[in-house]
Amino acid sequence: MTTLVSLVSTTQGRQALWLLFAIALAARLIAAPFFGDLSEGVTIWEYGEQALCAAQTGGDLCLRDSAGNAYVSALMPPLTSYLWLILFNLFGIGEVARAGYVILNILAGAACAPLLTLVARRMRVEPLPAFLAGAMLAFYPTFVAVSTGYHATNFTIFFMLAFALVFLRAGERMDWKSALLGGALAGLSVLTRNELALVAAGAAVLLIWIGRKHLATAVRAAAAFSLGVALVLSPWIARNYVQFDRFIPVGAQAGYNLWIGFGPHARGSGNQLDNDPEARAAAAAIRASVAPGDPPEDRFEPRLQNAFLEDALPAIEQGGLGRIVALTAEKFAVLWLFDWTDPITHSPAYWTPWLIVHALALYGLVLLLRRRVGIDWNAVLLIALFLGVFTFAYSISSVFARYRMHMEPFIFVFASIGAWRLLQRWPAVNPAAPELRT
Numbered sequence: 001m002t003t004l005v006s007l008v009s010t011t012q013g014r015q016a017l018w019l020l021f022a023i024a025l026a027a028r029l030i031a032a033p034f035f036g037d038l039s040e041g042v043t044i045w046e047y048g049e050q051a052l053c054a055a056q057t058g059g060d061l062c063l064r065d066s067a068g069n070a071y072v073s074a075l076m077p078p079l080t081s082y083l084w085l086i087l088f089n090l091f092g093i094g095e096v097a098r099a100g101y102v103i104l105n106i107l108a109g110a111a112c113a114p115l116l117t118l119v120a121r122r123m124r125v126e127p128l129p130a131f132l133a134g135a136m137l138a139f140y141p142t143f144v145a146v147s148t149g150y151h152a153t154n155f156t157i158f159f160m161l162a163f164a165l166v167f168l169r170a171g172e173r174m175d176w177k178s179a180l181l182g183g184a185l186a187g188l189s190v191l192t193r194n195e196l197a198l199v200a201a202g203a204a205v206l207l208i209w210i211g212r213k214h215l216a217t218a219v220r221a222a223a224a225f226s227l228g229v230a231l232v233l234s235p236w237i238a239r240n241y242v243q244f245d246r247f248i249p250v251g252a253q254a255g256y257n258l259w260i261g262f263g264p265h266a267r268g269s270g271n272q273l274d275n276d277p278e279a280r281a282a283a284a285a286i287r288a289s290v291a292p293g294d295p296p297e298d299r300f301e302p303r304l305q306n307a308f309l310e311d312a313l314p315a316i317e318q319g320g321l322g323r324i325v326a327l328t329a330e331k332f333a334v335l336w337l338f339d340w341t342d343p344i345t346h347s348p349a350y351w352t353p354w355l356i357v358h359a360l361a362l363y364g365l366v367l368l369l370r371r372r373v374g375i376d377w378n379a380v381l382l383i384a385l386f387l388g389v390f391t392f393a394y395s396i397s398s399v400f401a402r403y404r405m406h407m408e409p410f411i412f413v414f415a416s417i418g419a420w421r422l423l424q425r426w427p428a429v430n431p432a433a434p435e436l437r438t
Contacts, residue, residue, distance in 0.1 A: 016114075016117070016131060017114035017117060017118070017134075018114070020113040020114040020117060020131070020134040020135065020138055021110050021111060021113060021114050023113075023135070023138050023139075024109065024110035024111075024112070024113040024114075024134075024137070024138035024139075025106065025107070025110035027138060027139055027144050028106045028109055028110055028144055028147040028148065029106065031144045031145060031147070031148050032102065032106065032147075032148045034148075035145050035148040035149065036102055036148040036149070037149070038095045038098045038099055038102070039095075040094075040095070042098065042150070043150065044084070044098070044101075044150045045150055045151065045152070046063070046075060046076045047076050047077075047080040047081045047084060047150075047152050048080075048081070048084045048101075048150055049063060050062065050063060050073050050075065050076055050078070050081040050084075051081045051082070051083075051084030051085040051087075051088055052084070052088065052093065053070050053073070054081075054085050054088075055085060055088035055089065055093055056070075056093070057070050059072075060072065060239070060243075061073050061074070061078060061081050061082075061085070063075060063301075065287065065290070065292055065300060066284070066287050066288045067292055069292055069293075069294070070294070071294035071299070071300035071301055072243050072244075072294060072299060072300075072301065073252075073301055074239075074240045074243070074244065074248050074251060074252040074301065075251055075252055075253060075301065076251050076253075077152075077190070077191050077192050077193060077194060077250050077251050078191055078236055079152075079155065079188060079191035079192045080152040080155055080192060083101070083104070083155075084097075084101060087100045087101055098150075101150060102148060102149070102150070105147055105148070105149070105150070105151075105154050105155075106147045106148065108147075108154040108155050108158045109143060109144075109146070109147035109154040110138070110147070111158055112137055112143075112154060112157050112158050112161060112409070113134040113135070113137045113138040114134055115134075115158065115161040115162060115165065116133050116134045116137050116161055116409050116412065116413070117130045117131055117133060117134035118165050119161050119164050119165050119168070119409075119413070120133045120134070120413050120416070122165055122168040122169065122376075122379065123168065123375055123376050123379035123380075123413065124374055124375055124376045124379070125375060125413060125416070125417065126373075126374075126420070128420055129416040129417050129419070129420035130413075130416065131416075132416035132419055132420060133409075133412045133413045133415070133416035136357065136412040136415060136416060137408075137409055137412055140353060140357070140408070140412075141349050141350065141353060142350070142401075142402065142405060143405065143408075146402065146405065151402065152192050152193075153402060153405050153406070155192050156189060156192040156193050156196075156406060157405065157406065157409060159185055159188040159189035159192060160189045160196065160386070160406070160409075161409060162185045162189075163182055163185035163186040163188075163189050163203075164382060164386075166178055166181050166182035166185055167179075167182040167186070167203055167207075167225075167382065168376070168378070168379055168382065169182075170182050170207065170221055170225065171206075171207060171210045171211070171378055174207075174210075174211045174214065174217045174218060174220075174221045175221070176220055176221055176223075176224035177224070179207065179221040179222070179224040179225040179228070180224040180225065180227060180228040181228065182203075182225055182228065183200070183204075183224065183225035183226060183227060183228020183229040183230075183231075183232075184228040184229070184231060184232050185228075186199070186200040186203060186225070186228065186229050186232075187200065187228060187229040187230075187231070187232025187233050188232055190229070190232075190233060190250055191232065191233070191236065191250065193406070194250045194251045194253065194393075195389050195390065195392075195393035196389070197249055197250055198389045198392075198393070199385055199386055199389045200229045202385045202389070203225065203382065203385065204222045204225050204226050204229075205222070206378075206381060206382060206385065207221050207222040207225055208222050209381075210378050233249065233250075236250070237249055240252075243296075243299070244299050244301075244302060245296075245297075246302070252301060252302070252305060253305070254305060254309070255304070255305030255306055255307070255308035255309035255312070256304075256305060256308045257396075257397040257398070258308070258309055258312045258316075258397075259283075259286075259308040259309070259311060259312040260273055260397060260398040261327070261331075261396050261397040261398055262312060262315065262316050262319075262323070262324060262327060262396075263308070263311060263312035263315050263316075264282070264311065264312070264314075264315040265278065265279035265282055266315070266327055267279075267327075267330075267341075268327060268330030268331050268333070268334050268341070268399070269330075269331070269334050269339060269341035269342065269398075269399055269400070270398035270399055270400045271339070271341045271342040271400055271401070272341045273398060282311075286304075286307050286308055286311055287304065287307075289307060290303050290304045290307050291303070328395045328396065331394060331395045331396075331398070331399045332391065332395050334399045335390075335391060335394050335395065335399045335403065335404065336391070338351070338354070339399070339400070339401040339404075342400070342401045344401060345401055350401075357408075357411065357412065357415045358411065358415070359418075360414075360415035360416075360418035360419045360422075361411045361412075361414040361415040361418060362414075362418070363418035363421070363422070364413075364414035364415055364416070364417035364418030364419075364421075365414050365418075366418075367417060367418065367421055368380075368414070368417065372421070373417055373421070375417075383410045383413075386406075386407070386410060387407055387410060390403075390406055390407050
């Protein structure tokens with residue numbers, strides 16, 4: 001143990017961050033042959049499907065109806081869809097483009113480890129626990145596995161952490177340039193997940209709260225932050241207005257989200273809904289019931305979303321408030337306690353690190369609340385904003401085990417505080433060892 005602490009402690013500044021990146025990258029490269037799949041027909045999710053349709057038709061992002069006809073789409077946040085489209089245009093529709101996405105996904109996932117350490121340091125977490133937080137992300141099994149596939153999770157977390165890092169610097173300095181950059185990074189994160197638009201809006205208010213003693217400066221910083229968000233989102237919003245003649249800030253999923261959240265087949269877990277043959281058949285029937293065609297004055301996608309909305313409303317009305325509360329509570333439990341509905345969570349490779357990390361995080365939170373360790377409490381407010389928005393968004397729509405990953409980097413910070421306090425009690429740890437500077 002002394003050797004390990006000495007090794008980490010003497011790894012200074014950028015070297016520590018490069019070390020984290022290297023070990024995270026190595027873990028993902030080792031996992032890639034076991035979990036990666038470049039074969040034709042592999043699931044590339046709706047983000048990739050929007051780009052695939054665009055590449056096939058030579059137009060903008062689109063999807064296909066049940067008859068195979070293309071229609072203009074704003075279903076999913078577009079950042080990774082456009083990334084897919086660039087890869088398809090460069091390398092064609094095939095294995096090379098899929099390999100390109102996996103490589104970028106691995107690099108983004110590996111970069112999140114040192115980025116989390118930087119965020120923890122900006123939160124005034126001590127150097128060694130900050131390093132441990134990055135190491136947890138580097139080795140955590142779900143983060144390693146998801147880096148070898150086609151989800152957008154790593155890109156969301158990368159931009160989310162970059163946004164948090166620059167935002168915290170802007171909160172310290174009330175510097176409009178930092179706030180503008182933070183807003184731009186927040187905007188990029190929004191283009192990967194709809195609900196992060198609420199985080200961006202809350203962060204602008206939080207900037208004013210942080211700088212309330214110098215209100216004019218704080219308002220200027222919040223305005224610069226909001227401008228950064230707007231500059232990034234405005235091209236997508238303008239595109240959607242031209243295509244759909246309506247304001248669509250990120251993704252157009254309201255009808256479907258309500259249907260999966262509280263519709264006639266709604267369950268506590270998205271995994272339960274996805275694997276229910278009756279629910280899948282009902283969703284397919286709704287899609288088939290929408291008349292084909294995508295004229296500019298009567299787009300297919302809004303009509304599809306309205307069809308899901310109309311199918312959901314009777315179940316919501318009949319179930320009443322009690323059903324809404326029960327479903328929300330079950331989704332909250334799946335999100336914050338344990339997703340017992342997903343077979344992947346039954347594996348020791350999932351629940352063992354889950355149990356250890358969350359126990360350490362609870363201990364770390366107790367230490368913080370009892371003021372046994374120092375932290376920037378403005379940063380805690382930002383974390384609470386992230387966690388609150390994710391909890392709200394998933395509790396009213398649908399929850400999958402992987403959705404926890406958007407929250408877990410912050411849980412790792414608290415877990416690292418708890419872990420380091422336990423390690424300090426280990427007799428072999430030398431408290432006089434030189435500190436790690438990151």
